[in-house]
Amino acid sequence: MEQNQSPEPKNNNRVLLIVALILVLLGINGFLFYMNQQKGKQNEQLTATVKEKDIKLEEQIKQYEAIKADFERQSQEVQAMGQANDSLEARIAAVNADLIKLRSFRAGSFSIAEQRRFKERAANFENQLRKKDEEIAQLKSDNEALYTETTTLKERQNKLTDTITTIARTNQDLSEKVAIASRLQAENIRVGVINSRNKEKDDDDNEFKAKRVEKVKVTFNLARNDVAPKETKEIMMRLIEPDGSALYNLSTGGGTFMIDGSEAFYTAKQDIVYDNTRQPVQFIYAKGAAYKTGLHTVELYSGGVMIGKTTFTLK
Template structure:
């Protein structure tokens, strides 16, 4: 190469050296950029992972607190439909965040804003719960007052009913007939009557007389007046052919010796029963029980010697 050429272009070795240095600089720059980009991406991913954990924890906490609010509002009678829907949405957002592996700034920003809104909603629901508690307390107090009034009214009605029943019972007892001046006569074969005790051979028939006592409470009404002649063994003398029969009291059948039907008119009516036994009377004490309808209104005894 001529001296002129060497002066214009330089030596080939120098040119190669310059090119190699330039190439090294370019490769080093590219490598540094890749390195710095990787470091930046790693830092971004690490930040995303940390933020994701924080947001997941917050969403879980909000979901749990929301469940408590839902339970309390339901007990107080409030509407929980929208809250249940919101809780399901929060659960879905948390699941979506957990599935996101690569850093996504948009998702983080969106959820971060929503978390703030959810926290404000929880505070608002606390106010709603406080208001519902006040309403429920008033309702409970009103309900207690109503129950007290109802109980007092029921007590008054019950007492009035008991008083009415007692009054009816008293009137019913007061209205019962009563036999007074009960007397026993024996009648011999000649038709002669003798009052009081007697010997068995002295009587073929007995006669029971009495009058119905004055009772202004008892209404004018029909009654069945019956007598029971009870022998010394405790048996009612009974003969259908001579007018005897039976009646029922409290589900139990009883017999009567003789019966008459009358219209009670509160005139101290006198009554007489004549009973022909058809055989001699056994010795001992006899009882005469007088009944009106089904209840006793008088009794007496006599002795046969």
């Protein structure tokens, strides 16, 4: 009876051992499952952190690119207004340097400290942008005001120039009218002859015998003219022979002068002080040779303008 009962305790111990081993295995599996879950969560959290850093990096790069574009815009505006832009070029270079650094970060390596540092620098750049935009706006306003003022001044200057031109033209016209009005006029022109015995002869018909003429005498009065200034006047006489040539001899006081832009000979000249009293003037001319027969002309000039004319005939 004792031999039949001995195997039962051994079987029980084996069962207990198997159960214990199963429990240990289950515990290990449960621990490994828990550790795998924790590791998965850590990986997910790390992936999320890396992704968030990459997003922050991309946002920061875009912000700096926008800042660079704004500085370049400001530089172009300042250049267009003819202003120096050295400070803007330096700022653009600084932004470019930061962009190079930002683009050099590897995935997930953009730390919170770096994020904070670049964010502060970007805020400083944006503050500079705002101040520069205010300066540019004020400069544009000043330029517009200056342009308006300059345009107004030019318009006034043009009007003033037109006025001055008009006044000058009016003065010129007035001067020409005064010059015309102040011209002298010879009146009561008479021609006489003087023979070799110094006897004078007048003829209402102004006809004389050529062989008896030694000298020709021309007398006239200067008409009144309240416009003509009282000053010394030059009076020229031209004695023109029948062939159209003017008698001219330097030894007897002849010379040349200008008539309507052309040079002409005069026979005699004298200076008188015009006093507006109808003062008499006379010329006595001796040719020193025989006079030609035919119609002679006497022309009187002052200031290059004819002031009187008459004719006489020598037979």
